[in-house]
Amino acid sequence: MITTALRSFWDEPGAADPPPPARRDRVLVGAVMVAALLEGAFVEDVTWRPVATVVAVALAPVLLWRRTHPLVCAVVGLGTGLALGLAGQLAGVSGVGLATMSYVLVLVYALVRWGSGRQIVVGLVVVAVVGGLSAVTDYTGPAELFGGLAVLAAAVAAGAAFRFRAESRRRAFDQIRSQERVGLARDLHDSVAHHVSAIAVQAQTGRTMARRRPEAALEALQVIEEEASRTLAEMRAMVRVLRDGSPAEYAPQRGVADLVSLARRDPAPVVEVELAGDLAGLGPQVDAAGYRIAQEALTNALRHARHASRVEIRVAEGAGRLRIRVSDDGRTDPGRPAPHGFGLLGMTERVELLGGTLRAGPMPEGGWAVDAEVPMDANR
Incomplete structure (x- = not known):
């Protein structure tokens, strides 16, 4: 051993x-x-x-x-x-x-x-x-000898301690990144399964109606073609992420429209949600990612913002990009470095997988803000 x-x-x-x-x-x-x-x-x-x-x-x-x-x-x-x-x-x-x-x-x-x-x-x-x-x-004497050995041992121990700490943090970050890839892959899997189910239903409908109404069969074929195109686009996105062998859950995925359920007036801080722009055409991956990013940023604000009275969630669409901003009016410490927790790492990893960017930090007027941008066509 x-x-x-x-x-x-x-x-x-x-x-x-x-x-x-x-x-x-x-x-x-x-x-x-x-x-x-x-x-x-x-x-x-x-x-x-x-x-x-x-x-x-x-x-x-x-x-x-x-x-x-x-x-x-x-x-x-x-x-x-x-x-x-x-x-x-x-x-x-x-x-x-x-x-x-x-x-x-x-x-x-x-x-x-x-x-x-x-x-x-x-x-x-x-x-x-x-x-x-x-x-x-x-x-020069035993005191100097043992003192020198102690200082030397302290340097070795400090190097080993910082190495262990960095390695533990790196492994934790790798685990978080893997979990985000798996989560995104499951979202994609659920969306593809939905499209394939629609294709199967339309194919059965077209076969049933072909003899009595030939035009209905043509309509079914058109729907099948559209669903197949969406499925292929999302399958191309799926190969970019990792997937484990656990069974996927087919429950409906929460999207940007579900963010309104996070609004509250009590208890403090107040949570306000604003959705702007045309958000109906979001792809399933972007839609699910938008909800999860805003939810995680809200959780961080509720957990870490000091003396905050209000948290604002604003989601808007413009120039082909989905913009998400979660800000609070909590007290910030100028001398305190920006946190690099696992929640922020998970959000960053999910955004980068979709080709977007994420920034987090204190605001000049006070408080903290998380800003994320994701291409609307990230799933294509």
Whole structure:
């Protein structure tokens, strides 16, 4: 069992989609360089001041690639620090280096956070070797030794914790996306089943009436042709989504027209629903998606809006697009980041599957709004 677990860890891939160097990384590197220069210039009792300062400044840019190349960056950072310490020992001095070079702990954190299983194992072996040699060549007492090991262990633990958290969130997001695809596929399945049933009924009617009223048979054939065209269009849309093997429910799907049932005057907040434009020609997928998006946004508003007195649901059609806006007048905190919950992810996934867009965020006048747009012909 232990062997299997170790083999599984060894084969663990690196974290998905590590971000490339960003502005905040360049700011971090700049801050580290400035700190190293200030320490090298003004702090007293710095051993090998010019060399230590140059090494600390020259090594700082390695932080830019700590996510995309975690093992290389960790080996370079730790190896440089070890080489500097060994060079000092050979010259008969100890404590070579700047306190600023403790930024190599960020490289250890990045190794565990972003590296693959192989990279983590190799990197931690390097960390152990460097830590052991540093303890032997620059031993200053048990307090400093155990303190250094504790800080190193904290960096490793932090990387593992954030990696586990990100992986758990990614799996939850994948599950939500899968559920939305299945839900949309079921909507499509129900619509196609309705059209096929209509085709069967019209075919039976046409066969029955063919002898007595030939024109009725022609009318039935025309209806069959129209229903078949709609069915083929929706079948093309169906192949874009996943479908599991569970039986489909044939209950009528709620649509945009059913949003009026969500309106209420009591209890607070008041929910107002406004439907504008020609909404009678919505395809079944867009119709069902419009209802579910508005319903989910309303649920989020009722659950999270602070001190809200009113929630407005407005659905309108224009320029070939269905526009859905759900807004509230709740109190917003400017310093609070936008939420990225599973409900919002599910709405976004459903809208994107239909070729639309969704935006959510605070409004300038206060409150929160969810705006979604979906092409009217998304099912064709």
